[in-house]
Amino acid sequence: MSQWFYAEGNRERRGPLPSENIVELHRSGRIDADTLLWRDGAGDWRPLRDFAAELGIAPPAAADTDAPASVAPLPPPLQQVPRYPAAAAPPKQGLSGCAIAAIIGAIVAVIGLAILAILAAIALPAYKDYQQRARASMVYTQLQPLSSDIAGFAAANERCPVNGEDGFGSPESYASGNLGSVRVGRFEDGHCGLEAQFNSPHEPALHGKTLWLDYDMRAATWECSSDVDDKYLPANCRG
Template identity: 45%
Template sequence: MSEWFHAEGSRQVGPVSSEEIGSLFRDNRIGLDTLVWREGLPAWQPLRSVVAELGLTAVPPAPLPPPVPPAPDPTIPPPVSPASIVPDSSPYAGPGVSRVPPMAMQPAKKGLSGCALTAIIGGGALLVVVPVCAILAAIALPAYNDYTIRAKVAQSIATLQPLKAQVQEFHQIHSRCPSSSDPGFPAHDAFTAQGLSSVQLGQFENAHCGIEATLGVGKPQLDGDLLWLEYSPADSAWECSSDTTDKYLPVNCRG
């Protein structure tokens, strides 16, 4: 009498007799697709291929199909002897039967969850965004600081426009350059609120009338620097110059 083995989920069960295989089939405990093996078969076979050998002519009514567990790989080589195939949990194991571990089933790979993917994408984005923001900040902040200083200097120079007109008018009337001591002119500290710590009037060595202003905009890199506005009576023209850095000056005051 042949001894048979059959797959049950991820286990190999046996040996059982041909009658027991038939009984399991009629009780719907195994089906036509269940893998079986006996000594002499080259590999595991579905039950439907050996129904004639087992004398299974009646097919039992099909119940509602249960969830199909992973089937063992048919290419797994058959055991060397029937006694060496019975797994530890087999109900058919008896005295003198060697126990072997059940067939190894490859665990299903788990995919990344949505949260994990979001975290990975977010982390990658941060690795790109943070350095870019740092580079932009390193470029933008100094440029913005220079812009604010330049705006303050330009505003301070603009406050001297009325004084320029007063100097020009004085020269036309008196044919000389005014000084800070002449009546009608503001005191030397009259423009401190406009970013000029001191303003002096006089005549330069080139005979031009001039305004000499000391910057005081609250920035240590240029406070104390001098600004000169020169009036040429010969052509009634004004020139602007300074000893401060050009990038902080209006274009018409740069050397």
């Protein structure tokens, strides 16, 4: 049986997948007639419409408009750190005690604000990292019940389940919180597993990234991997 690859957004390769998974992706709208496909012996990457007959899909009509280009998220604004004030001029001879106290108090206040700004500049990125680690761990936890269902199906049927089978919804049906979609199927090495995509528009380190859970049926063990930076991932998912 042919193993297929497709180009997500015609940029990132996904697969391999059996023919029925490609058909399911097309039916669910995840891929369309212009999505690039490849299989062994096919030569160059070609749009799905060229393989419609082979896959048993009705020949799709050509799209009459190009898909809009994705827009990369803007970087966060630079933090404004107050500068230290210029050194205060020495008090003039005869300046009253109250005036001297006011000048000293103003200098202390400005220095204190500068110190607070520096501490905030250190603390805010650390807190941001903590938030992204928490979101990645939450997605990993959300996937645990589904991974148990995959292992149970594989043990009972001696094959991998796919989206749309009894007990397994479409990729988009698993969307919740920071989890955008989950594809269930078989990996290139023959292992069962799932491919989860993060949906965190306000977290550039996570949004659009992928987490894979690979299940070895013979050893009954799971392996976690991701294209997210290791510092945001649970310990057992780090490369």
